[in-house]
Amino acid sequence: MKILVPVKRVIDYNVKVRVKSDGSGVDLANVKMSMNPFDEIAVEEAVRLKEKGIATEVVAVSIGVAKSEDALRTALAMGADRAILITAADDVHTDIEPLAVAKLLDKVVEVEEPGLVIAGKQAIDNDMNATGQMLAALLGWGQATSASALEIADGTARVTREVDGGLQVVEVKLPAIVTCDLRLNEPRYASLPNIMKAKKKPLEKMTPADYGVDVTPRLELVKTDEPAARAAGQIVGSVDELISKLKEAGVA
Amino acid sequence: MSVLLVAEISGANIALDATAKAVAAATALGPITVLAAGEGVDPAPLAALDGVAKVLHVEGADYGHQMPEALTDLLLSLAPGFTHIVAPATTSAKAAFPRLAALLDVMVISDVVAVESADTFARPIYAGNAIQTVKSNDPVKVLTIRTAGFDAAGSTGSAPVETLDPVAASDLASWIEDRVVTSDRPELTSAEVVVSGGRGVGSEESFALIEGLADTMDAAVGASRAAVDSGYAPNDKQVGQTGKVVAPDLYIACGISGAIQHLAGMKDSKIIVAINKDEEAPIFQVADFGLVADLFDAVPEMTEKLK
Ligand SMILES: Cc1cc2nc3c(=O)[nH]c(=O)nc-3n(C[C@H](O)[C@H](O)[C@H](O)COP(=O)(O)OP(=O)(O)OC[C@H]3O[C@@H](n4cnc5c(N)ncnc54)[C@H](O)[C@@H]3O)c2cc1C
Ligand SMILES: Nc1ncnc2c1ncn2[C@@H]1O[C@H](COP(=O)(O)O)[C@@H](O)[C@H]1O
Numbered sequence: 001m002k003i004l005v006p007v008k009r010v011i012d013y014n015v016k017v018r019v020k021s022d023g024s025g026v027d028l029a030n031v032k033m034s035m036n037p038f039d040e041i042a043v044e045e046a047v048r049l050k051e052k053g054i055a056t057e058v059v060a061v062s063i064g065v066a067k068s069e070d071a072l073r074t075a076l077a078m079g080a081d082r083a084i085l086i087t088a089a090d091d092v093h094t095d096i097e098p099l100a101v102a103k104l105l106d107k108v109v110e111v112e113e114p115g116l117v118i119a120g121k122q123a124i125d126n127d128m129n130a131t132g133q134m135l136a137a138l139l140g141w142g143q144a145t146s147a148s149a150l151e152i153a154d155g156t157a158r159v160t161r162e163v164d165g166g167l168q169v170v171e172v173k174l175p176a177i178v179t180c181d182l183r184l185n186e187p188r189y190a191s192l193p194n195i196m197k198a199k200k201k202p203l204e205k206m207t208p209a210d211y212g213v214d215v216t217p218r219l220e221l222v223k224t225d226e227p228a229a230r231a232a233g234q235i236v237g238s239v240d241e242l243i244s245k246l247k248e249a250g251v252a
Numbered sequence: 253m254s255v256l257l258v259a260e261i262s263g264a265n266i267a268l269d270a271t272a273k274a275v276a277a278a279t280a281l282g283p284i285t286v287l288a289a290g291e292g293v294d295p296a297p298l299a300a301l302d303g304v305a306k307v308l309h310v311e312g313a314d315y316g317h318q319m320p321e322a323l324t325d326l327l328l329s330l331a332p333g334f335t336h337i338v339a340p341a342t343t344s345a346k347a348a349f350p351r352l353a354a355l356l357d358v359m360v361i362s363d364v365v366a367v368e369s370a371d372t373f374a375r376p377i378y379a380g381n382a383i384q385t386v387k388s389n390d391p392v393k394v395l396t397i398r399t400a401g402f403d404a405a406g407s408t409g410s411a412p413v414e415t416l417d418p419v420a421a422s423d424l425a426s427w428i429e430d431r432v433v434t435s436d437r438p439e440l441t442s443a444e445v446v447v448s449g450g451r452g453v454g455s456e457e458s459f460a461l462i463e464g465l466a467d468t469m470d471a472a473v474g475a476s477r478a479a480v481d482s483g484y485a486p487n488d489k490q491v492g493q494t495g496k497v498v499a500p501d502l503y504i505a506c507g508i509s510g511a512i513q514h515l516a517g518m519k520d521s522k523i524i525v526a527i528n529k530d531e532e533a534p535i536f537q538v539a540d541f542g543l544v545a546d547l548f549d550a551v552p553e554m555t556e557k558l559k
Binding site for chain 1: 262297317318319320321324342343344346347348349350351352353354355357358359360361362363373375376377378379380381382383384385387388389390422423424425426427428429430431432433445469477480481486487488492495496501502507512513519522523524525536537538539540541542543544545550553554555558
């Protein structure tokens with residue numbers, strides 16, 4: 001079984017985000033970018049399935065600027081076998097919407113015919129939590145989002161999902177889409193020799209036009225604002241003082 | 253304009269607070285038809301919500317289990333005629349709504365915090381470090397509402413209830429089991445007070461300190477990702493960018509450093525208290541009241557004095 005893993009290059013989760021003063025967006029020039037943390041978990045899960053002999057090949061796909069190749073090289077260094085880069089933007093500030101990403105991935109699935117797609121639950125830049133579900137819809141496949149455990153057997157994926165009430169276990173028929181939550185696994189660090197090897201692994205370069213997909217956004221960006229800042233608070237000296245402050249504020 | 257609003261229902265249980273807040277958020281968009289899809293549901297509380305013009309009641313085990321494949325098929329059959337399809341941004345809506353949007357060939361707009369007009373909505377991005385306002389050019393708007401910032405609609409109405417047949421079941425996925433922990437404490441996303449513990453709590457056993465303070469204050473219990481990852485608290489307690497978003501009157505963070513991903517889930521709380529032994533901890537920058545102390549001293553003392 002082949003596994004397809006979509007990986008997105010996003011602002012590193014440790015970087016403090018700055019909103020541009022003209023309201024046009026977030027400043028991404030010269031900031032550290034990394035693979036979306038949830039996608040590292042997805043790659044790790046796919047590579048583990050290959051190590052267990054359940055998967056035969058792991059293919060990573062990224063859609064974005066040409067530099068998204070970096071995220072793919074990381075995936076290859078973690079153990080993916082080959083990669084597909086779909087260059088869909090010239091400017092790092094152009095985010096390709098989940099619907100367009102899903103349409104491109106739909107075409108990639110048509111060519112690659114994977115038995116399973118493992119994506120992240122959400123991209124930490126747009127916080128959409130949508131692409132995997134949209135892809136499942138376009139393919140007419142079952143989906144299991146926010147996975148914290150995954151078992152493959154007899155043509156099905158048994159998935160433990162993190163849901164509002166706790167955990168839910170579902171079984172989806174393969175081929176299917178699974179999206180990862182934080183506790184599915186702990187992704188490995190790529191070793192230096194593997195990083196070197198990854199440079200030689202095959203990476204195919206494509207464009208949306210090759211797939212006949214229109215990536216024009218459906219959502220027009222009106223403005224981007226900084227959230228309201230909280231007024232500075234105070235340090236209290238004791239539990240007694242804290243309690244009296246809370247009583248004064250009417251909350252204790 | 254007319255709105256189809258999916259009530260949050262698990263089994264027979266209606267999450268009335270979340271649904272009523274979504275109703276309030278959607279009221280400006282037109283008359284609201286609420287979908288009550290579940291198993292053994294009494295739709296009366298939904299019919300009573302102010303702003304609701306009609307309730308559609310559908311029974312089915314797959315709906316009760318919140319299976320996105322089944323819910324999407326049902327919504328697709330109901331969608332024609334509605335300009336907006338709305339739900340509170342729960343894990344079940346987040347699973348089904350993008351699926352629905354893709355089948356309608358429209359973009360989904362997740363976690364809406366403000367409805368500016370019929371086609372323009374604000375939503376947080378980058379863990380709430382920016383608020384983006386977007387205008388949708390799609391014929392149907394498919395939205396999930398981040399309910400924390402909205403007041404719940406009142407319950408003085410009496411809309412008619414219409415019963416519908418379920419649509420044919422999908423065989424793509426099947427429900428196996430729910431592992432749900434029930435507690436008598438208030439629900440995290442609707443509680444007026446939340447007491448949260450982080451890595452600083454140190455163990456599952458000491459998490460009882462957090463629960464003790466919560467019980468004394470009639471509060472819900474929350475946790476940081478680190479506390480959940482370490483097994484001190486279950487996953488449904490995680491507050492943050494990728495957990496639950498809360499905005500209680502009072503949020504007490506104990507042994508939590510204040511990473512942006514955690515702040516994303518609680519920084520709209522009215523009053524924030526931080527108890528942390530490290531005076532440099534970033535949580536103090538958002539706290540209204542900070543106490544630099546060992547939580548193993550401060551939390552039991554506070555619990556005792558508030559009894
Ligand atoms: C993709 C992604 C998504 C994430 N999503 C979330 C999310 O939704 N929610 C979330 O919370 N995090 C999330 N995180 C994790 C986040 O970045 C932080 O790692 C996490 O919030 C840290 O948890 P913490 O504050 O409990 O632990 P730490 O950062 O380790 O802080 C522990 C604090 O406890 C204090 N302490 C220790 N002992 C005591 C004591 N005896 N008394 C008082 N204070 C004490 C320390 O001074 C310290 O400040 C996410 C991370 C990533 C990468
Ligand atoms: N541009 C992209 N390239 C590759 N994968 C993506 C892209 N955008 C989203 N994804 C995948 O979809 C998941 C969810 O993203 P989102 O729906 O944007 O929150 C991510 O974790 C990735 O696995």
